[in-house]
Amino acid sequence: MEKRWSIKPESDPEMVSHLAEVLNINHVLANLLVQRGVTNYDEAKAFFRPKLTDLNNPFLMKDMERAVHRINKAFDANENIMIYGDYDVDGTTSVALVYSFLKVHYEKLQFYIPNRYEEGYGISYKGIDFAAEQGITLVIALDCGIKAVEKVAYAKEKGIDFIICDHHTPGDELPEAAACLDPKRSDCHYPDKNLSGCGVGFKLMQAFCRFNDFKESELYDLIDLVAVSIASDIVPIIGENRILAYYGLQKLNSSPGIGLKSIIKIAGMEGREITISDIVFKIGPRINAAGRIDAGSDAVELLVCNQENEHLVKEMSENIDASNETRKDLDRSITIEAHDLIANNEELLKKKSTILYNPDWHKGVIGIVASRLTESFYRPTVILTESKGFATGSARSVEGFDLYKAIESCSDLLENFGGHMYAAGLTLKIENIPVFKERFEKYVDENILPEQLVPQIDVDSLLHLKDINPKFNRILKQFRPFGPGNMKPVFVTRNVFDYGTTKAVGKDKDHLKLELIEEHSAAIKQGIAFSMGSALKKIKENNAFDICYTVEENFYNGVTTLQVMLKDIKFQDRNN
Incomplete structure (x- = not known):
């Protein structure tokens, strides 16, 4: 399928030149920074070296003080508390984080995940009725509830208060809850509007720590859950989300919670660096599969496990992996069936x-x-x-x-x-x-x-192959974590040629392994192009072509080399 290349215009030349000079980096990298709103040394330092101390004061969020007071009141009165969240990754990680943190300080606590097929999305009447039967008087709802006006009123009739922690856009009327935490409230002046549902839950626990003089380091032990929510819910990885994702990935790679560690192991990712992409394509789908195939509560059970439950972890992670395999089989068969309905x-x-x-x-x-x-x-x-x-x-x-x-x-x-x-x-x-x-x-x-x-590829910059070197890649890696608002840079190089060794690879010879050169340069760059085997004939005819790509590291036989991963090839049309 033909694709459009939308190349971003060059940023302010003076600003780019100044940044390139003060940071001692090339103009392409400086231009990438300016595109991301980084225009001076201090901003670059904050971008490349995020700090937890730069997180916003949680009490800037509307109703935060009310929420903390209501939790403290429940603690003092020995009330039964329920942590309620949706069955998707953001919901289950939210519940796991808040439940795990509060459980250290309070016993009369349980969690609830609605059934996708019986109750649907968000707060349910069935969930409220169950809470009433259990003698629950406070529900902390995560990643949902900001539009549940009638259901929160129904709960209030049963003597149940709600604290809403949501990140979706509210309706015209807010629920009559003890507190409604949502940075997207029109009357909320919290500086960052892009938090995930788990991120809002994190801010509530951060405020709870500060008000009660608990160590925030206890909360940071759960920051890997926030990173999983940010990646899986596809929220912008800028501002606070960049800080939370940055440190959440560090935790995920160094000492993940036992539940996440088991998922990493069963997904075959032990011993290598976990990235946002790994969360999106390998960790998140497994957590999601529990709610899609069985029950979302299974995912929470795994995520809240501690060392004392280690004997259960293997069995639970295998069950979730089995659910994911079922999900993949269903996904694959239905997609093929639907594709054929259209194609034929x-x-x-x-x-x-x-x-x-x-x-x-x-x-x-x-x-x-x-x-x-x-x-x-x-x-x-x-x-x-x-x-x-x-x-x-x-x-x-x-x-x-x-x-x-x-x-x-x-x-x-x-x-x-x-x-x-x-x-x-x-x-x-x-x-x-x-x-x-x-x-x-x-x-x-x-x-x-x-x-x-027509599919569009957003291109950040033109780039010469000769400029792709270890220093360039080392700095480029510091742009991570990548995601919405800070996507992995995409480059275009014009007028490249086959060095003579490009060949089709793969079982059906539908992929390309390339060696590329450009005019006026001796640099040879290796590349890989998936599902582009049909372009081999034109490439071998010694045609000049343009490539659109990302820069990747290739690990082989203990050696790391740089290669370009092609997203598209154009042979004639220079107008895109």
Whole structure:
């Protein structure tokens, strides 16, 4: 599939030159810093050397003092407390962090994770009823609850107070809770609006420590859970999230909690450096699989384990890994089936959106399937299955197209829906599916721009192959952790040639192992290009071409070398 290259404009030349001089780095690296809002030596120092002391005062968050007072009141009155959170990674890590920290200081504590299929997302009436049966008088809700106005009122009737810790955008009315912690509240002046749900829980525990003179080092022992939430929930890795992710990764690599350590081991990552990418693709999916296939509480049980429970850890991590294998099998089979439905149907191929319904598809993986089909066909996608007599589904969008507005335009056909610009969930009557398909496709057809149907690669800078050396890579690595707001830099080099040794590799010869040179330079750079085997013939014809890539380290036989990992190749069109 053709891709657009969107190359960022060069930053202010004077600012870049000054930064390059004071930091003794080349102009490309200085330009990358300026693109990220780093414009002087002090800002560069804070960027490259994050400090926990630079975290914001947690009491700057609206209602924080009320929240801490309510927890202290519960402690003093010997109340039963429930830690409540969603079944996804952000929710389960949030619960694990708050539960693990408070459990050291208080006994009358339990946690609750709603069942994805029986209760759905967020605070549930079933969960509240269970809390009432258990004599719970305080619930700390994490990664959910900011819109649960009616449910919190229902709980209050039963004598249950809520402390809400959320990071989603509130509605017009806030729940009548003991405290509503959410940096996205319009009346909250907390400096960082990008925290994960677990991040908000962390700030609550940080405030609790300071108010009660507990050692914050106890809390920092759980910071690896925050890093897992930040990576898995795909929040911007800037500001506080950069600091929390930076130190969370250090903890994850040096002395992870026993539950996370078991996941690292079973994922085959022992003995090597864990990155944000590893969390996204290996650790997070395993934690998520518990809620998708069995119960999210299984993940929390594993994450809160301590050394005394070590004999249980192996069994629990194996169960979660088995759930992940089941999830992958379902994901793979449904994705293939859905892909073939589109690829073999001329009418579906002509559309500008994808909407597929199959009552037998597993509800727990349709969001993943929607994401994969969006990547394959690059257009707004809705995947629906049957649940409790209704069609329920997940939707994903493409760069720049507001999926939420498209779904909202069909709201009269829906029982409920929610989400944001790029991802959403929805429920509708099965008999409304045909009309929904027509209306949604019509909206997309009338509102999507032609270029939004072509995948875009955001390029940070032009770069010469000769400039990729150990010093360049050493500084580039200090830009980590990478993620939204600080993505791994992508480069373009123009007019490169095959050195003569490029070849197709892989079982089906569909990948390329390259050796590349550019004009006026003796530098030879190795590269790898996955799924680009079809370009070999043109490369061998001694055609000059442009490459779009990231810089990677290649470990082989105990030797580390630098290579470029290609994202795309262009042979003729120089206008992108």
